[in-house]
Amino acid sequence: MNAIQTRNLTRYYGKVPAVQDLNLAVPKGALFGLIGPNGAGKTTTLRMLAGLLEPSSGEILINDEPTNGDWQQLRWQIGYMPDFFGVYDDLVVWEYLDFFARCYNLPAARRKQVVDELLELVDLQDKRDSYVQTLSRGMRQRLCLAHALVHDPSVLLLDEPASGLDPRARVEMRELLRELGAMGKTVILSSHILSELAELCDSIGIIDKGRLVTSGRLDDIRAHAQRGRRLNVRVLSGVEEAENALRNYPGVGEILRAEMPESQPAQELEVDFEGDEEAVAGLLESLVLNKVRVAGFSEDHTGLEELFLQLTKGEVA
């Protein structure tokens, strides 16, 4: 069951497309990251999913039900945190949350309980009676997250929840999101910082120039993007035999002999290889059978940042 699904979601600002033919499917309970450079259409997408912006065309399904532009009932299922944090002057922290709880028509007794619970969740109990404008950026961000939770929504849309936070606040935010994931909520968040999402999300979508470049589980994307593996083989002796053995093995592409200093007895080979893990094991086996003394055998995991650049290559001006 998908918590959120879009079909050919498109939004134009005038004649400029902000989002084009976006097809997303986020399963219930997933932590989904939307990644893209600035201006890629992440915020536009999230605003459409929150019902704040009308799509030019396309369809949005929430919990497998089409919205048909009628958002009044859906607002109880969606919590939205914008990429900025709005402060009301002269309101204290608990009043701020109480205000949003009133907006969701929570009865008085429940309101008090929710405010206390949320302040505990985002670790702001100490700031309960402080004016909102006196909070630090990290605290505000957490308060803003709390406001999106007053009505206990099943889907959370968070726009750049970690932007502008110092490392410590970022870690706290990450813990908080993990906690929400553990509570079974579907969380969709956007960011242009990939390393963060990689740690947090179980699936991501890469968006660029309003188009979804790719989406899915992180490992799948990685495999799909690389269409093969790069193996590092460290050989103590018998480099020629090793190269011969490798060339005879099916799936092996280019072989590079890395330059090593004279004093180093070992040699390193970089091998492009297409095949599954079974094939990788077979490759190692054949090396050993050919009397090559293998000192190291590893797969080179390209970093996410590199992957991101690779996927959006040439399209980012």
Place this chain on the structure above:
Amino acid sequence: MTNLKTYLQVNPIIVKELRSRMRGGRAFITLTVTLLLTAGLMYALLQVMLSVSQYSYDVVSPRIGQALFTVLAYLELMIICAITPAVTAGAISGEREKQTYEMLQATPLSPSSLLWGKLFSALSYVFLLLFAGIPLASIIFIFGGVSPSDMFKALLVLLALAVAFGVLGLFMSALFARTGRATVASFLVVLALNFVPLVVAAVLAITQQGNMPRNVLVFSPISILAGVLAPFNTSYGGPLDILPIISGYAFRSAVTPVSMISIPRPTYHYGLAFYAALTVVLYLLAARLVRPSRRWKFTRAEAVRTAAVIVIFAGLMTAAYLYSAPRYEWNRPAVDAGTEPIIKPGFPMSEPAIPANQAANNVAINGPAQNLSAEDRAAIYAAVIDWLVKIDSGIPADETLSGVYVLSQADDSAGDPALAGQVAPEPFGPELQGAITDRLTGNLPAPLMWVDTPEGASRDPETDELSPGGLLVRAGIIYESTPDTMVLAGSVEQSGGRASGRQYVLARDQDGLWQVTGTTGAEWTN
């Protein structure tokens, strides 16, 4: 309709706004400054009135009360014009600027709840400013001169204007993304509404050599308030003349004219209707503008709701019209005189024959007197004829008269010759004639003779003027102002072609006798 409890809950916006509005010093400083200004101005005016009263015959205690009330009403209008747009113009755009607007839109809070909450909380602050001045206003009660209905009317107009300007500010706030622009736009419109009608009316009056057209003036809050304050500001020497800024011709023109033959609807009725309509229209537009999407696409339920609001409003206006029309539009006893003031060009004003302090400035007329007994009618006509012959004819008491001719029909053209031929005279019956004769016999300097037409009096055949020593007296239909105050036209013509006419106000004194107590409206002489 989802559940009743939702509707009964306090609007969250109101809770939030009221919580934050009075925090910090600003709200209290504004309140203090407003009160100090009001108090200072009231005190200054009181001193002026008291010093004027030492030299003027005209300034009496009720006049001071009326002057204070007039000035206070205009001061409150100023406060409304200056503060309401400032308070509401930031309501929506402020949320946008603080970037809280999207967070609100993501909640189930409906656009109309948002608007209503903003309007209520902003107006409650404006009303606080207004009501805080009431203890200061209570000084008026020491001097008197202002009736509860005057106060109620002025308050009604001020509250309606406050609501209208509040909604105007909200509309601008929803229309413009920036509070600065919304504030400037609101103030410009408020300023224009106040002064453009006055300027246009003045230009029209100058170019057309006439009075200021009332149908232009009704749009200006200044004129509307002048219309409410009319009862004590129409005569020269009224409180409006004391303050040069708010006195003058523009004001007098805005004041509802009082006429013998019709009762024009007061200016503020039109003003109230206009501002109520403006409020509804701007509110409906603002409710669309605050939507996140589909601003101008109506669902069927929304279209029905909007239509219902418009129909209910139109119904209320129609009901108010039907309720009040018998008093105004449908109450045209003699001729359809429209709403033109009775002062007609070509009939210069004469010095009033009755001392100024006796003049009843302007008397509201409620149509032809219905409930007078035959005896009262005879007494009223006798008192007016007596007054015309002995006082307003200007003939010395020792001069011999040859005859007093009295027209045997009630003719309203006595008060205004321009009406001759337009109004239908009502013949006095023989019983009324007899009763009047009985009352006057022995009191007049010459025998009373009834004539059926003005030509029936003894006249010089060549000049068509009355014979020397002759007087022709005419009287009009009796109109009721209050059960104990009547108004009727009267004129006296004498030899040499001299004639004059005016409207007389008569009141029943403690002994039940009808006495001429003053005149009202315009006069004519020839």
